[in-house]
Amino acid sequence: MGEFSLADFVPYLLNQAAEQTSLDFSSIYRGRYNMRRTEWRALFHLGHFGAMTATDIARMSKMHKTKISRAIKELEEKRYVRREQVSNDRRSELLSLLPAGQRAFNDLYSIAERHNAQLLSQFSPGEKLILLDCLQRLSKLDLAPPDQSLM
Amino acid sequence: MGEFSLADFVPYLLNQAAEQTSLDFSSIYRGRYNMRRTEWRALFHLGHFGAMTATDIARMSKMHKTKISRAIKELEEKRYVRREQVSNDRRSELLSLLPAGQRAFNDLYSIAERHNAQLLSQFSPGEKLILLDCLQRLSKLDLAPPDQSLM
DNA sequence: AATATAAAGTCACATTTGTAACTAACAAGC
DNA sequence: GCTTGTTAGTTACAAATGTGACTTTATATT
Numbered sequence: 001m002g003e004f005s006l007a008d009f010v011p012y013l014l015n016q017a018a019e020q021t022s023l024d025f026s027s028i029y030r031g032r033y034n035m036r037r038t039e040w041r042a043l044f045h046l047g048h049f050g051a052m053t054a055t056d057i058a059r060m061s062k063m064h065k066t067k068i069s070r071a072i073k074e075l076e077e078k079r080y081v082r083r084e085q086v087s088n089d090r091r092s093e094l095l096s097l098l099p100a101g102q103r104a105f106n107d108l109y110s111i112a113e114r115h116n117a118q119l120l121s122q123f124s125p126g127e128k129l130i131l132l133d134c135l136q137r138l139s140k141l142d143l144a145p146p147d148q149s150l151m
Numbered sequence: 152m153g154e155f156s157l158a159d160f161v162p163y164l165l166n167q168a169a170e171q172t173s174l175d176f177s178s179i180y181r182g183r184y185n186m187r188r189t190e191w192r193a194l195f196h197l198g199h200f201g202a203m204t205a206t207d208i209a210r211m212s213k214m215h216k217t218k219i220s221r222a223i224k225e226l227e228e229k230r231y232v233r234r235e236q237v238s239n240d241r242r243s244e245l246l247s248l249l250p251a252g253q254r255a256f257n258d259l260y261s262i263a264e265r266h267n268a269q270l271l272s273q274f275s276p277g278e279k280l281i282l283l284d285c286l287q288r289l290s291k292l293d294l295a296p297p298d299q300s301l302m
Numbered sequence: 303a304a305t306a307t308a309a310a311g312t313c314a315c316a317t318t319t320g321t322a323a324c325t326a327a328c329a330a331g332c
Numbered sequence: 333g334c335t336t337g338t339t340a341g342t343t344a345c346a347a348a349t350g351t352g353a354c355t356t357t358a359t360a361t362t
Contacts, residue, residue, distance in 0.1 A: 008267070008283055009263060009267050010172055010267055010270050010271065010283075010286075011169060011172040011173040011176060011266075011267075011270075012192075012195075013283070013286040013287065013290055014165055014168050014169035014172060014173075014286065015169045015173065016212075016213060016286075016290035017165050017169075017286050017289040017290040018162060018165035018166045018168075018169045019213055019290075020213070020289060020290050020291075021161055021162040021165060021289055022162035022165075022166065025162060036347095036348075038348090038349095041163075044163075053310080053311095054310075054311070055309085055310060055311085062167060062170065062171070064349085064350070064351090065310080065311070065312095066311090066312080066313085066349085066350075066351085067348090067349070067350090068311090069310095069311060069312060069313090070312095070348090070349090072311095073312090088358095089309090089310085089357075089358065090310095090356085090357060090358085091309065091310040091311070091356070091357050091358070092309090092310055092311085092357095093310085093311080112160060115162075116159070116160050116161055116162075119161045119162075119289070120161065122288060123285060123288075126281075127281050127284075127285055130277075130278050130281045130282065130285075131281065131282060131285040132159055132161075132164070133278075134274060134278055134281075134282040135161075135164040135165065135167075135168050136164065137273060137274075138168040138171060138172055138270070139164060139167035139168040139170075139171050140171055187317095187318080189318095189319095204340080204341095205340075205341065206339085206340060206341085215319085215320075215321095216340080216341070216342095217319085217320075217321085217341090217342080217343090218318095218319075218320090219341090220340095220341060220342060220343090221318090221319090221342095223341095224342090240327075240328070240339090240340085241326085241327060241328090241340095242326070242327045242328070242339065242340040242341070243327095243339085243340055243341085244340080244341080
Protein backbone atom coordinates (compact mmCIF):
# COMPACT_ATOMS: atom_id res chain seq x y z
CA MET A 1 0.00 0.00 0.00
CA GLY A 2 1.31 3.38 -0.99
CA GLU A 3 0.96 6.70 0.75
CA PHE A 4 -1.50 6.59 3.63
CA SER A 5 -3.97 9.39 3.67
CA LEU A 6 -6.93 10.24 5.82
CA ALA A 7 -9.02 9.67 2.72
CA ASP A 8 -7.99 6.01 2.73
CA PHE A 9 -8.51 5.41 6.42
CA VAL A 10 -11.44 3.03 6.50
CA PRO A 11 -12.97 3.74 9.92
CA TYR A 12 -12.81 7.44 9.20
CA LEU A 13 -14.35 7.06 5.77
CA LEU A 14 -17.08 4.84 7.12
CA ASN A 15 -17.94 7.38 9.74
CA GLN A 16 -18.05 10.23 7.27
CA ALA A 17 -20.16 8.26 4.85
CA ALA A 18 -22.49 7.08 7.60
CA GLU A 19 -23.02 10.62 8.86
CA GLN A 20 -23.61 11.92 5.38
CA THR A 21 -26.06 9.25 4.26
CA SER A 22 -28.20 8.94 7.37
CA LEU A 23 -28.77 12.63 7.85
CA ASP A 24 -31.81 13.27 5.69
CA PHE A 25 -33.42 9.97 6.52
CA SER A 26 -33.25 10.50 10.25
CA SER A 27 -35.12 13.75 9.89
CA ILE A 28 -37.96 11.83 8.30
CA TYR A 29 -38.59 9.22 10.98
CA ARG A 30 -38.05 11.88 13.57
CA GLY A 31 -40.33 14.41 11.98
CA ARG A 32 -43.12 12.04 11.05
CA TYR A 33 -43.17 9.63 13.97
CA ASN A 34 -41.05 11.35 16.60
CA MET A 35 -38.75 8.35 16.65
CA ARG A 36 -35.09 8.24 17.62
CA ARG A 37 -32.59 6.23 15.67
CA THR A 38 -32.66 3.31 18.09
CA GLU A 39 -36.45 3.17 17.85
CA TRP A 40 -36.33 3.16 14.08
CA ARG A 41 -33.76 0.39 14.13
CA ALA A 42 -35.80 -1.76 16.51
CA LEU A 43 -38.93 -1.15 14.46
CA PHE A 44 -37.03 -2.05 11.33
CA HIS A 45 -35.94 -5.37 12.78
CA LEU A 46 -39.42 -6.27 13.95
CA GLY A 47 -41.00 -5.25 10.67
CA HIS A 48 -38.45 -6.91 8.49
CA PHE A 49 -37.75 -10.13 10.34
CA GLY A 50 -41.00 -10.52 12.25
CA ALA A 51 -41.58 -10.98 15.94
CA MET A 52 -38.52 -11.50 18.08
CA THR A 53 -37.22 -10.75 21.55
CA ALA A 54 -35.22 -7.73 22.66
CA THR A 55 -32.16 -9.93 22.94
CA ASP A 56 -32.59 -11.02 19.33
CA ILE A 57 -32.70 -7.40 18.24
CA ALA A 58 -29.64 -6.62 20.32
CA ARG A 59 -27.71 -9.49 18.79
CA MET A 60 -28.69 -8.68 15.24
CA SER A 61 -28.30 -4.93 15.46
CA LYS A 62 -25.25 -4.96 17.74
CA MET A 63 -26.93 -2.31 19.87
CA HIS A 64 -26.60 -2.55 23.62
CA LYS A 65 -29.49 -4.12 25.45
CA THR A 66 -30.18 -1.02 27.50
CA LYS A 67 -30.61 0.95 24.29
CA ILE A 68 -33.04 -1.67 23.03
CA SER A 69 -34.87 -1.68 26.34
CA ARG A 70 -35.42 2.05 26.20
CA ALA A 71 -36.38 2.00 22.54
CA ILE A 72 -38.94 -0.76 23.10
CA LYS A 73 -40.38 1.13 26.03
CA GLU A 74 -40.89 4.13 23.77
CA LEU A 75 -42.35 2.08 20.95
CA GLU A 76 -44.71 0.44 23.40
CA GLU A 77 -45.93 3.80 24.70
CA LYS A 78 -46.54 4.87 21.12
CA ARG A 79 -48.63 1.69 20.65
CA TYR A 80 -46.31 0.53 17.89
CA VAL A 81 -45.15 -2.63 19.64
CA ARG A 82 -46.56 -5.11 22.11
CA ARG A 83 -44.96 -7.68 24.37
CA GLU A 84 -46.11 -11.27 24.78
CA GLN A 85 -45.19 -14.09 27.06
CA VAL A 86 -44.96 -16.79 24.49
CA SER A 87 -42.49 -19.38 25.61
CA ASN A 88 -42.21 -21.27 28.85
CA ASP A 89 -39.34 -18.94 29.72
CA ARG A 90 -40.95 -16.10 31.58
CA ARG A 91 -37.84 -13.97 31.38
CA SER A 92 -38.06 -13.27 27.67
CA GLU A 93 -40.77 -11.30 25.91
CA LEU A 94 -41.69 -11.76 22.29
CA LEU A 95 -42.07 -8.38 20.61
CA SER A 96 -44.32 -7.77 17.65
CA LEU A 97 -45.73 -4.83 15.74
CA LEU A 98 -49.17 -3.46 16.44
CA PRO A 99 -51.19 -2.01 13.52
CA ALA A 100 -49.89 1.52 14.04
CA GLY A 101 -46.35 0.18 14.22
CA GLN A 102 -46.88 -1.83 11.06
CA ARG A 103 -48.12 1.26 9.25
CA ALA A 104 -45.16 3.32 10.42
CA PHE A 105 -42.83 0.54 9.36
CA ASN A 106 -44.41 0.19 5.91
CA ASP A 107 -44.19 3.92 5.38
CA LEU A 108 -40.60 4.28 6.52
CA TYR A 109 -39.53 1.09 4.84
CA SER A 110 -40.62 2.32 1.45
CA ILE A 111 -38.87 5.63 2.01
CA ALA A 112 -35.73 3.81 3.10
CA GLU A 113 -35.94 1.71 -0.01
CA ARG A 114 -36.12 4.74 -2.27
CA HIS A 115 -33.43 6.54 -0.30
CA ASN A 116 -31.20 3.53 -0.59
CA ALA A 117 -31.83 3.16 -4.29
CA GLN A 118 -30.95 6.80 -4.78
CA LEU A 119 -27.71 6.39 -2.86
CA LEU A 120 -26.77 3.34 -4.90
CA SER A 121 -27.81 4.81 -8.22
CA GLN A 122 -24.48 6.54 -8.60
CA PHE A 123 -22.68 3.20 -8.73
CA SER A 124 -22.41 0.61 -11.44
CA PRO A 125 -23.90 -2.86 -10.82
CA GLY A 126 -20.42 -4.25 -10.24
CA GLU A 127 -19.55 -1.51 -7.79
CA LYS A 128 -22.80 -2.06 -5.91
CA LEU A 129 -22.10 -5.76 -5.49
CA ILE A 130 -18.59 -5.20 -4.21
CA LEU A 131 -19.53 -2.26 -1.98
CA LEU A 132 -22.36 -4.10 -0.25
CA ASP A 133 -20.30 -7.24 0.11
CA CYS A 134 -17.35 -5.36 1.59
CA LEU A 135 -19.56 -3.44 4.01
CA GLN A 136 -21.23 -6.61 5.17
CA ARG A 137 -17.87 -8.20 5.77
CA LEU A 138 -16.57 -5.15 7.60
CA SER A 139 -19.60 -4.99 9.85
CA LYS A 140 -19.48 -8.70 10.62
CA LEU A 141 -23.23 -8.68 10.59
CA ASP A 142 -25.02 -11.53 12.25
CA LEU A 143 -28.15 -11.64 10.17
CA ALA A 144 -29.19 -15.17 11.02
CA PRO A 145 -32.82 -15.17 12.05
CA PRO A 146 -33.50 -16.08 15.66
CA ASP A 147 -33.63 -19.82 16.12
CA GLN A 148 -36.29 -20.55 18.69
CA SER A 149 -35.18 -24.12 19.17
CA LEU A 150 -31.89 -23.02 20.59
CA MET A 151 -33.42 -21.06 23.42
CA MET B 152 -36.53 -3.23 -7.71
CA GLY B 153 -35.69 -6.56 -6.14
CA GLU B 154 -35.90 -7.71 -2.58
CA PHE B 155 -34.74 -5.08 -0.15
CA SER B 156 -33.07 -6.25 3.00
CA LEU B 157 -31.57 -4.54 5.98
CA ALA B 158 -28.29 -6.04 4.87
CA ASP B 159 -28.47 -3.92 1.73
CA PHE B 160 -29.49 -0.69 3.40
CA VAL B 161 -26.47 1.50 2.93
CA PRO B 162 -26.77 3.95 5.84
CA TYR B 163 -27.37 1.06 8.22
CA LEU B 164 -24.46 -0.94 6.85
CA LEU B 165 -22.18 2.05 7.03
CA ASN B 166 -23.08 2.62 10.64
CA GLN B 167 -22.54 -0.98 11.60
CA ALA B 168 -19.26 -1.13 9.78
CA ALA B 169 -18.12 2.15 11.28
CA GLU B 170 -18.93 1.00 14.79
CA GLN B 171 -17.29 -2.34 14.27
CA THR B 172 -14.08 -1.04 12.74
CA SER B 173 -13.47 1.80 15.15
CA LEU B 174 -14.05 -0.28 18.24
CA ASP B 175 -10.63 -1.77 18.84
CA PHE B 176 -8.86 1.37 17.75
CA SER B 177 -10.82 3.56 20.12
CA SER B 178 -9.66 1.48 23.06
CA ILE B 179 -6.09 2.33 22.09
CA TYR B 180 -6.32 6.11 22.00
CA ARG B 181 -8.55 5.96 25.03
CA GLY B 182 -6.28 3.66 26.99
CA ARG B 183 -3.00 5.28 26.04
CA TYR B 184 -3.88 8.94 25.95
CA ASN B 185 -7.27 9.12 27.63
CA MET B 186 -8.73 10.66 24.49
CA ARG B 187 -12.33 10.53 23.30
CA ARG B 188 -13.17 10.00 19.67
CA THR B 189 -13.72 13.67 18.96
CA GLU B 190 -10.32 14.49 20.43
CA TRP B 191 -8.65 11.85 18.32
CA ARG B 192 -10.35 13.15 15.22
CA ALA B 193 -9.33 16.72 15.89
CA LEU B 194 -5.77 15.62 16.64
CA PHE B 195 -5.77 13.58 13.45
CA HIS B 196 -6.78 16.57 11.37
CA LEU B 197 -4.16 18.83 12.92
CA GLY B 198 -1.46 16.20 12.56
CA HIS B 199 -2.34 15.22 9.06
CA PHE B 200 -3.20 18.55 7.48
CA GLY B 201 -1.22 20.90 9.69
CA ALA B 202 -2.35 23.94 11.66
CA MET B 203 -5.89 25.09 11.09
CA THR B 204 -8.77 26.70 12.92
CA ALA B 205 -11.58 24.95 14.77
CA THR B 206 -13.95 25.95 12.00
CA ASP B 207 -11.69 24.28 9.46
CA ILE B 208 -11.74 21.06 11.45
CA ALA B 209 -15.51 21.25 11.76
CA ARG B 210 -15.91 21.74 8.04
CA MET B 211 -13.53 18.95 7.10
CA SER B 212 -14.66 16.42 9.67
CA LYS B 213 -18.36 17.28 9.49
CA MET B 214 -18.44 17.35 13.29
CA HIS B 215 -20.45 20.04 15.01
CA LYS B 216 -18.54 23.06 16.22
CA THR B 217 -19.51 22.49 19.85
CA LYS B 218 -17.97 19.04 19.71
CA ILE B 219 -14.82 20.55 18.26
CA SER B 220 -14.80 23.27 20.87
CA ARG B 221 -14.95 20.75 23.69
CA ALA B 222 -12.38 18.48 22.09
CA ILE B 223 -9.93 21.35 21.60
CA LYS B 224 -10.41 22.43 25.19
CA GLU B 225 -9.46 18.92 26.33
CA LEU B 226 -6.49 18.72 23.98
CA GLU B 227 -5.32 22.10 25.22
CA GLU B 228 -5.49 20.99 28.85
CA LYS B 229 -3.46 17.91 27.95
CA ARG B 230 -0.85 20.23 26.37
CA TYR B 231 -1.33 18.57 23.00
CA VAL B 232 -2.58 21.64 21.18
CA ARG B 233 -2.07 25.37 21.39
CA ARG B 234 -4.01 28.35 20.09
CA GLU B 235 -2.53 31.32 18.28
CA GLN B 236 -3.87 34.65 17.16
CA VAL B 237 -2.40 34.70 13.71
CA SER B 238 -4.60 36.76 11.47
CA ASN B 239 -5.97 40.22 11.91
CA ASP B 240 -9.30 38.58 12.68
CA ARG B 241 -9.27 38.21 16.42
CA ARG B 242 -12.24 35.84 16.41
CA SER B 243 -10.43 32.91 14.86
CA GLU B 244 -7.65 30.94 16.50
CA LEU B 245 -5.08 28.90 14.62
CA LEU B 246 -4.62 25.52 16.27
CA SER B 247 -1.40 23.56 16.09
CA LEU B 248 0.18 20.56 17.77
CA LEU B 249 2.57 20.93 20.69
CA PRO B 250 5.42 18.40 21.01
CA ALA B 251 3.40 16.05 23.21
CA GLY B 252 0.51 16.25 20.76
CA GLN B 253 2.84 15.55 17.87
CA ARG B 254 4.19 12.50 19.63
CA ALA B 255 0.70 11.21 20.40
CA PHE B 256 -0.28 11.80 16.80
CA ASN B 257 2.76 10.00 15.42
CA ASP B 258 2.14 7.07 17.69
CA LEU B 259 -1.56 6.79 16.94
CA TYR B 260 -1.09 7.49 13.27
CA SER B 261 1.22 4.55 12.83
CA ILE B 262 -1.21 2.34 14.70
CA ALA B 263 -4.06 3.60 12.55
CA GLU B 264 -2.01 2.82 9.48
CA ARG B 265 -1.45 -0.77 10.56
CA HIS B 266 -5.03 -1.12 11.72
CA ASN B 267 -6.22 0.11 8.37
CA ALA B 268 -3.95 -2.22 6.47
CA GLN B 269 -5.26 -5.09 8.51
CA LEU B 270 -8.85 -4.17 7.81
CA LEU B 271 -8.15 -3.94 4.11
CA SER B 272 -6.11 -7.13 3.98
CA GLN B 273 -9.25 -9.21 3.74
CA PHE B 274 -10.06 -7.65 0.37
CA SER B 275 -8.55 -8.15 -3.04
CA PRO B 276 -6.77 -5.22 -4.70
CA GLY B 277 -9.78 -4.69 -6.95
CA GLU B 278 -12.16 -4.72 -4.05
CA LYS B 279 -10.01 -2.25 -2.13
CA LEU B 280 -10.01 0.20 -5.01
CA ILE B 281 -13.75 0.05 -5.45
CA LEU B 282 -14.54 0.11 -1.74
CA LEU B 283 -12.41 3.17 -1.05
CA ASP B 284 -13.68 4.95 -4.12
CA CYS B 285 -17.31 4.26 -3.24
CA LEU B 286 -16.83 5.37 0.35
CA GLN B 287 -15.16 8.56 -0.73
CA ARG B 288 -18.01 9.29 -3.08
CA LEU B 289 -20.61 8.51 -0.43
CA SER B 290 -18.95 10.69 2.16
CA LYS B 291 -18.80 13.71 -0.08
CA LEU B 292 -22.30 13.23 -1.37
CA ASP B 293 -24.60 16.19 -1.01
CA LEU B 294 -28.03 14.83 -1.70
CA ALA B 295 -30.98 17.00 -2.41
CA PRO B 296 -33.85 16.21 -0.07
CA PRO B 297 -35.66 13.25 -1.63
CA ASP B 298 -39.11 14.69 -1.15
CA GLN B 299 -39.98 18.10 0.21
CA SER B 300 -43.59 17.15 0.81
CA LEU B 301 -42.44 14.90 3.61
CA MET B 302 -41.74 17.74 5.98
C1' DA C 303 -33.46 -29.85 47.50
C1' DA C 304 -29.65 -26.63 47.68
C1' DT C 305 -26.29 -24.02 45.58
C1' DA C 306 -24.04 -21.67 41.96
C1' DT C 307 -24.09 -19.75 37.50
C1' DA C 308 -26.09 -17.49 33.80
C1' DA C 309 -29.55 -15.07 31.04
C1' DA C 310 -33.51 -11.42 30.01
C1' DG C 311 -34.59 -7.22 30.97
C1' DT C 312 -34.67 -2.78 33.82
C1' DC C 313 -32.85 0.96 36.57
C1' DA C 314 -29.65 4.52 38.35
C1' DC C 315 -25.85 7.15 37.72
C1' DA C 316 -22.22 9.43 35.14
C1' DT C 317 -20.56 10.75 30.68
C1' DT C 318 -21.40 12.45 26.17
C1' DT C 319 -23.96 14.68 22.80
C1' DG C 320 -27.39 17.98 20.48
C1' DT C 321 -29.74 22.44 20.48
C1' DA C 322 -30.13 26.98 21.08
C1' DA C 323 -28.74 31.05 23.10
C1' DC C 324 -24.94 33.77 23.92
C1' DT C 325 -20.44 36.95 23.58
C1' DA C 326 -17.14 39.00 20.89
C1' DA C 327 -15.34 40.50 16.56
C1' DC C 328 -15.92 41.78 11.84
C1' DA C 329 -18.34 43.91 7.66
C1' DA C 330 -21.57 46.22 4.99
C1' DG C 331 -24.95 49.89 4.41
C1' DC C 332 -26.94 54.15 5.56
C1' DG D 333 -21.23 57.82 13.74
C1' DC D 334 -25.07 53.95 13.90
C1' DT D 335 -27.64 50.08 12.62
C1' DT D 336 -28.16 45.25 10.59
C1' DG D 337 -26.26 40.96 9.57
C1' DT D 338 -22.62 37.43 9.81
C1' DT D 339 -18.96 34.55 11.68
C1' DA D 340 -15.75 32.19 15.42
C1' DG D 341 -16.17 30.15 19.33
C1' DT D 342 -18.26 29.18 24.09
C1' DT D 343 -21.74 28.09 27.42
C1' DA D 344 -26.04 26.23 29.48
C1' DC D 345 -29.48 23.12 29.47
C1' DA D 346 -31.89 19.10 27.73
C1' DA D 347 -31.57 14.66 25.59
C1' DA D 348 -29.15 10.42 24.55
C1' DT D 349 -25.78 7.05 25.72
C1' DG D 350 -22.56 3.76 28.31
C1' DT D 351 -21.62 1.31 32.48
C1' DG D 352 -22.63 -1.47 36.12
C1' DA D 353 -25.70 -2.98 39.57
C1' DC D 354 -29.99 -5.04 40.18
C1' DT D 355 -34.42 -8.34 39.95
C1' DT D 356 -36.37 -12.22 38.29
C1' DT D 357 -36.20 -16.56 36.11
C1' DA D 358 -33.94 -20.57 34.24
C1' DT D 359 -30.28 -24.17 34.24
C1' DA D 360 -26.49 -26.99 35.78
C1' DT D 361 -24.08 -29.37 39.56
C1' DT D 362 -23.90 -31.56 43.69
